[in-house]
Amino acid sequence: MNLHALRVFHTVAKLGSFSAAAETLFISQPAVSKALKELEYQLNIQLIERASKGKKLTLSEAGQALFEHARSIFAIEKAAIEDIKSRTGLKRGTLVIGSSTTIASYWLPPYLANFCAQYPHIKVEVQIANTAQIEHALLECTIDLALVEGTPTEPHIISKHWQNDLMSVVIPSSLKPAKNVKAWLNKQFWLLREPGSGTLEMSVKLLQQHGVTAKNSMQLGSNEAIARAVAQGMGVALLPNVVTEDLVQLGKLTRLKPQNNIELSRPLYQLHYKDRPSSHAAQAFEKSLFSE
CATH class of the missing domain: 1.10.10.10 (Winged helix-like DNA-binding domain superfamily/Winged helix DNA-binding domain)
Structure with missing residues (x-):
C-alpha cells in the first residue's frame, strides 16, 4: 500500500x-x-x-x-519518532497531557511540579477540556495521556483507575433542607455541568443511586462557576469537595451529610490510546502518578 x-x-x-x-x-x-x-x-x-x-x-x-x-x-509512526528523539536520558522532548478542568486545577499541579523538577528539559503542555473532547484528542494523537473523571466510550482508549475524588451535595448556607432530604432534593433547582463532562456523567449516576433526579436544572461550563452560583442562591449541586472547600470554609456553602454515612466519590482515570506506544516522557510521568 x-x-x-x-x-x-x-x-x-x-x-x-x-x-x-x-x-x-x-x-x-x-x-x-x-x-x-x-x-x-x-x-x-x-x-x-x-x-x-x-x-x-x-x-x-x-x-x-x-x-x-x-x-x-500514524500513531505508531509518531510514537517511533518521539521514542528516537527521547533516547537522550529524557533530556529533550515534549509531553502533552490532556486533563479535565477540576483535575488540572486541583490534582495535577503537584505532579507537574515534581516531574518538571526531575526532568527540566522536557517541555510539558496541558490541554484542558471535558472528557469527550479529551477522548477525541487522544484518538487524534494530539495528546500523550489524559486524566479525566468519566470512563471512556471509545474502544481504542484504555483506562486505568488513578484515585477517588470525594463529592458532596452543596447548598447555599442560608438554605435549610427539610427533614425528608431526598424528597426535598428532588424539588430543588440543580446546577449541572455541560454534556460531555465527566462531572455531569458521575453526578447524574450518583444522584440516581440515591433516588434523586435533577428534574429542574441549568447547565454551566465549570465546577467553579457552579459552586459560586450555588453560593449566590441559584440552586444546589453535587460537586467535588476540592472545588467547594474554600466556600465552605467561608460559610457561603453547606455540605449535606451523606445518607447512611456513605461518602460519595467518583473515580479519576488515567487514559491512553492503546494503538500508540507511550513515549519515554509519558512513561515517566505515568510512573509518577502511581508512585504514591
Whole structure:
C-alpha cells in the first residue's frame, strides 16, 4: 500500500475536506484527488462518498475501516519518532497531557511540579477540556495521556483507575433542607455541568443511586462557576469537595451529610490510546502518578 496515498486519505477523512487536506499537506487539491483515486484503484474499493455541492464529505464503510487502521499506523509512526528523539536520558522532548478542568486545577499541579523538577528539559503542555473532547484528542494523537473523571466510550482508549475524588451535595448556607432530604432534593433547582463532562456523567449516576433526579436544572461550563452560583442562591449541586472547600470554609456553602454515612466519590482515570506506544516522557510521568 502506498503510504503517501494513505496519509492523504487519512488527512482528508480527519478534516472532512479535500481543500483543507491539501493545505495541511502542502500539496495541490488535484494532487489530493489523484492520490485518493490511486488508493481506491489499488484497493479496488470506494473509500469516500463523493458528496454533492454543499454537502459534507462522508466515508464509505470500507473507508471508515481503513481510517481506523490509518489512525493506528500514524500513531505508531509518531510514537517511533518521539521514542528516537527521547533516547537522550529524557533530556529533550515534549509531553502533552490532556486533563479535565477540576483535575488540572486541583490534582495535577503537584505532579507537574515534581516531574518538571526531575526532568527540566522536557517541555510539558496541558490541554484542558471535558472528557469527550479529551477522548477525541487522544484518538487524534494530539495528546500523550489524559486524566479525566468519566470512563471512556471509545474502544481504542484504555483506562486505568488513578484515585477517588470525594463529592458532596452543596447548598447555599442560608438554605435549610427539610427533614425528608431526598424528597426535598428532588424539588430543588440543580446546577449541572455541560454534556460531555465527566462531572455531569458521575453526578447524574450518583444522584440516581440515591433516588434523586435533577428534574429542574441549568447547565454551566465549570465546577467553579457552579459552586459560586450555588453560593449566590441559584440552586444546589453535587460537586467535588476540592472545588467547594474554600466556600465552605467561608460559610457561603453547606455540605449535606451523606445518607447512611456513605461518602460519595467518583473515580479519576488515567487514559491512553492503546494503538500508540507511550513515549519515554509519558512513561515517566505515568510512573509518577502511581508512585504514591
